[in-house]
Amino acid sequence: xxxxxxxxxxxxxxxxxxxxxxxxxxxxxxxxxxxxxxxxxxxxxxxxxxxxxxxxxxxxxxxxxxxxxxxxxxxxxxxxxxxxxxxxxxxxxxxxxxxxxxxxxxxxxxxxxxxxxxxxxxxxxxxxxxxxxxxxxxxxxxxxxxxxxxxxxxxxxxxxxxxxxxxxxxxxxxxxxxxxxxxxxxxxxxxxxxxxxxxxxxxxxxxxxxxxxxxxxxxxxxxxxxxxxxxxxxxxxxxxxxxxxxxxxxxxxxxxxxxxxxxxxxxxxxxxxxxxxxxxxxxxxxxxxxxxxxxxxxxxxxxxxxxxxxxxxxxxxxxxxxxxxxxxxxxxxxxxxx
Amino acid sequence: xxxxxxxxxxxxxxxxxxxxxxxxxxxxxxxxxxxxxxxxxxxxxxxxxxxxxxxxxxxxxxxxxxxxxxxxxxxxxxxxxxxxxxxxxxxxxxxxxxxxxxxxxxxxxxxxxxxxxxxxxxxxxxxxxxxxxxxxxxxxxxxxxxxxxxxxxxxxxxxxxxxxxxxxxxxxxxxxxxxxxxxxxxxxxxxxxxxxxxxxxxxxxxxxxxxxxxxxxxxxxxxxxxxxxxxxxxxxxxxxxxxxxxxxxxxxxxxxxxxxxxxxxxxxxxxxxxxxxxxxxxxxxxxxxxxxxxxxxxxxxxxxxxxxxxxxxxxxxxxxxxxxxxxxxxxxxxxxxx
Numbered sequence: 001x002x003x004x005x006x007x008x009x010x011x012x013x014x015x016x017x018x019x020x021x022x023x024x025x026x027x028x029x030x031x032x033x034x035x036x037x038x039x040x041x042x043x044x045x046x047x048x049x050x051x052x053x054x055x056x057x058x059x060x061x062x063x064x065x066x067x068x069x070x071x072x073x074x075x076x077x078x079x080x081x082x083x084x085x086x087x088x089x090x091x092x093x094x095x096x097x098x099x100x101x102x103x104x105x106x107x108x109x110x111x112x113x114x115x116x117x118x119x120x121x122x123x124x125x126x127x128x129x130x131x132x133x134x135x136x137x138x139x140x141x142x143x144x145x146x147x148x149x150x151x152x153x154x155x156x157x158x159x160x161x162x163x164x165x166x167x168x169x170x171x172x173x174x175x176x177x178x179x180x181x182x183x184x185x186x187x188x189x190x191x192x193x194x195x196x197x198x199x200x201x202x203x204x205x206x207x208x209x210x211x212x213x214x215x216x217x218x219x220x221x222x223x224x225x226x227x228x229x230x231x232x233x234x235x236x237x238x239x240x241x242x243x244x245x246x247x248x249x250x251x252x253x254x255x256x257x258x259x260x261x262x263x264x265x266x267x268x269x270x271x272x273x274x275x276x277x278x279x280x281x282x283x284x285x286x287x288x289x290x291x292x293x294x295x296x297x298x299x300x301x302x303x304x305x306x307x308x309x310x311x312x313x314x315x316x317x318x319x320x321x322x323x324x325x326x327x328x329x330x331x332x333x334x335x336x337x338x
Numbered sequence: 339x340x341x342x343x344x345x346x347x348x349x350x351x352x353x354x355x356x357x358x359x360x361x362x363x364x365x366x367x368x369x370x371x372x373x374x375x376x377x378x379x380x381x382x383x384x385x386x387x388x389x390x391x392x393x394x395x396x397x398x399x400x401x402x403x404x405x406x407x408x409x410x411x412x413x414x415x416x417x418x419x420x421x422x423x424x425x426x427x428x429x430x431x432x433x434x435x436x437x438x439x440x441x442x443x444x445x446x447x448x449x450x451x452x453x454x455x456x457x458x459x460x461x462x463x464x465x466x467x468x469x470x471x472x473x474x475x476x477x478x479x480x481x482x483x484x485x486x487x488x489x490x491x492x493x494x495x496x497x498x499x500x501x502x503x504x505x506x507x508x509x510x511x512x513x514x515x516x517x518x519x520x521x522x523x524x525x526x527x528x529x530x531x532x533x534x535x536x537x538x539x540x541x542x543x544x545x546x547x548x549x550x551x552x553x554x555x556x557x558x559x560x561x562x563x564x565x566x567x568x569x570x571x572x573x574x575x576x577x578x579x580x581x582x583x584x585x586x587x588x589x590x591x592x593x594x595x596x597x598x599x600x601x602x603x604x605x606x607x608x609x610x611x612x613x614x615x616x617x618x619x620x621x622x623x624x625x626x627x628x629x630x631x632x633x634x635x636x637x638x639x640x641x642x643x644x645x646x647x648x649x650x651x652x653x654x655x656x657x658x659x660x661x662x663x664x665x666x667x668x669x670x671x672x673x674x675x676x
Binding site for chain 1: 600610
């Protein structure tokens, strides 16, 4: 069996996460038992939710245990199998974690699924045609419930979720405005991702200023907002929401380090009769087939062309992850493991 | 035609509302035109939403115009009619405003409706079997959507909305916990209004302390919350909400004077996958018949015995209203005009 590089959570962040929270080790891969499959990971997904799990706090997922392999989505290839369900050579997606190989019980529901790479590149099953894509789909379709002609806004616009959101929203006849950091990302959002406009939040140092820019980009107000960041951006968007607007709360990356992140004007929820709803896509597995079908079609037909930031080698994962938390990635953040 | 005492909005509050914002005048009542009805008001309703209308700010209702009669719900008796729809002696509810008489166009939809006082006292059509009751019903039934056995919390528990909320929630098999100001109100909530427990927020000077009291009163957490006040109370409740909890935002009286009223931990909306939704009952006229039927039944069968605070005479309205904003009323605040 191959040696297996792994990254463990060694200690929890005190405030900001740092590279020394992680530890790289090499372990032996155990022999397969009946029903098990050995997967060699080609790509590891890095996602903002992982930061929440590094804290030892009540949240929607259990904390990442100390001394164990960091959890995370992976795509790869079956290299050995003692299950009739999988053959060596099968391309698969699963939750293999921050390591080169994983041993998976093939019968465990949802543990491993075969993917078709004839139309969709393998790595996209970690992004546009995976959890981030379904996240965008759920927030848009089930919470925002858009009507054609409405104006929708998404923060972290050029990320895996934001880019899928844009394609899904345009397919429904909406105006879609992004918020992203820096002119390069904003230009890309409009030129390549189909956004009607994109606002560079780094040009604004308070919510009032950002809100003014939103007013210019959304002359008819905002009907739906997909929240990935929280903080100043949420305050600014709230000031521009139309009556009966819907806000899908998917992430509040701005507050993951534990600093206070108050909402300045919650009374706007009342005066504008807003619906603000948090959700976690893994609790809505029933919608995944429908969502993945649409997302696969959008990728297959070129209407969703997601960008990827690829770090090379498992040892690069911690720095790539810390960069993601600061918005340094451009598109879906992956680690290539082969 | 009778002389008509009226209270006008004379000037807008700078911060806290004060008695000198209002002006008492006496005017002549115009002769009726065809299709018009003259109503003598028996009771005027005082409600927190009126404070919002005193500001010249974008809100869900147009600002109260300066120099005009303050708007407000009234019940009374038709004294003259030039409409075939109403006869002198009819008991009616409408939006007559802060004055002794109003002239109403009988054909205007929703302007005036006859009420049956055989089972329900006339004044209750301004409270439990009127707008406040329907407000409680809408937030409970349409937003919180409770299941039997769930724990629900309401602030301003002994007010017109809170007391109706308790009766409606108990009828659905829920545990219902109130938040009110002072031991007298809290005792009354449990002894007379059917609350399972009631917390005196005046015993707590920060959200953490109030949250601890909520934990004791709600050992299984909070599944639904009906928000009337905002501020510290909302912060405290948010800390105790269960996953998939629902919050109906009906009022944020704590912020009506314009002071900042931030929400401390909006990320809880995400981590607990909450739905937070604002609403205004006048935008949901379709539910009024169903809601009023249930509320009338609860009052008629003694399951909802709403308490009233009655000020005497129109000239007492401003002070009674300012007291309402400070929680000095005990039950539905009315002004008796005859």
